[in-house]
Amino acid sequence: LARNQLHGGATLYGILLGAIGAGAVAGVFLLPRARASVGADGAVVAGQVGTAAALALFGFAPDAPVAIAACVLAGASWITVLASLNVSAQSALPEWVRGRGLAIYVTVFFGTMSAGSALWGLIAERLGLAPAQYLAAAGMLVALAATRRWRLHGPALDLTPSMHWPEPVLAGAVQGDAGPVLVTLEYTVPAENRSAFLAALARLERERKRDGAYAWEVFEDTAHAGRMLETFLVDSWHEHLRQHERVTNADRIIQEHVHRLTRGPPRVTHYIAARERPHE
Incomplete structure (x- = not known):
């Protein structure tokens, strides 16, 4: 020029x-x-x-x-x-x-x-x-x-850590690198809330995967109507504990919406891949 x-x-x-x-x-x-x-x-x-x-x-x-x-x-x-x-x-x-x-x-x-x-x-x-x-x-x-x-500003989101997940219940000490970890959440969903629950859970899937989960899925009990099981895997026990720190207040709102569509809070269970313990 x-x-x-x-x-x-x-x-x-x-x-x-x-x-x-x-x-x-x-x-x-x-x-x-x-x-x-x-x-x-x-x-x-x-x-x-x-x-x-x-x-x-x-x-x-x-x-x-x-x-x-x-x-x-x-x-x-x-x-x-x-x-x-x-x-x-x-x-x-x-x-x-x-x-x-x-x-x-x-x-x-x-x-x-x-x-x-x-x-x-x-x-x-x-x-x-x-x-x-x-x-x-x-x-x-x-x-x-x-x-x-593609707008820069959507709804205002509170991305500060909520720290509202309770500490996992342990029967004994767990090594930090143990894994993978299977997390299951059992819900009881009224029939009239089934569609809304699955739609809300789809939003929760994105949150889980963003925080480190993989192989996320939701299953329906064939023997008990309304019993739903959400499952996902995490690489290690340490990684799952980091998930507890990554959940934000915006995520908490999504989770609370899911819980309002169920009868009571979910039953959370943790499983770690079974490995043969070395002989002492």
């Missing part, structure tokens, strides 16, 4: 970069007000529209002042989207998995940024700088549909 379109040199290039930085700083001060008035999703939409406008101005820019103004707008829009995504990613993850979740988020974010930079460089080389900028602006506006489809 600085060299080919505006026929400038290193000085103009530095000014354009400085304008992007100035726009980003201004965006930091404007972002709290924007989030308070339109929310995180609205801030992202504003950032997308601003980025599209900046790209269109880059393609049109007949002189340095227009390009500088576009850079200020681009910087403010960039920081608006980046900050909104970062905050939403952190608030959407429970504490126990936040570090790993953010690592994946950052990898995807900057990985796609690098791949996108290479792609748009090839497009600009084939089509020319201005057509590539106009095409990128149009693509940004098309991407607004994704913003409407």
Whole structure:
């Protein structure tokens, strides 16, 4: 842009970069007000529209002042989207998995940024700088549909640990690496609640698997109407104890809804894979 379109040199290039930085700083001060008035999703939409406008101005820019103004707008829009995504990613993850979740988020974010930079460089080389900028602006506006489809903020969830699971009843000491562990929960479900119970239990399945369970299933007793058995496996006893620490207050609401559809609380039983004990 600085060299080919505006026929400038290193000085103009530095000014354009400085304008992007100035726009980003201004965006930091404007972002709290924007989030308070339109929310995180609205801030992202504003950032997308601003980025599209900046790209269109880059393609049109007949002189340095227009390009500088576009850079200020681009910087403010960039920081608006980046900050909104970062905050939403952190608030959407429970504490126990936040570090790993953010690592994946950052990898995807900057990985796609690098791949996108290479792609748009090839497009600009084939089509020319201005057509590539106009095409990128149009693509940004098309991407607004994704913003409407996948929103950053759904219902507010309390992701703090609830610690409401009781400690397992043990007949003796259990080695932490013993496993796998089979957990069963026996429910008594009135006939009129059967469909609602199974639907609620499907939501509970996602929670169990998220916290480390696998081979989740629900069984129905053929001899006793209404008796349901939820089962799942966990790799080890230590891993199951970590499940107790990972259950959030939002999960507790789901579990309480399941329990309201049954007659009384479930009967919970733990089994550990039987292994021959070494001779002393």
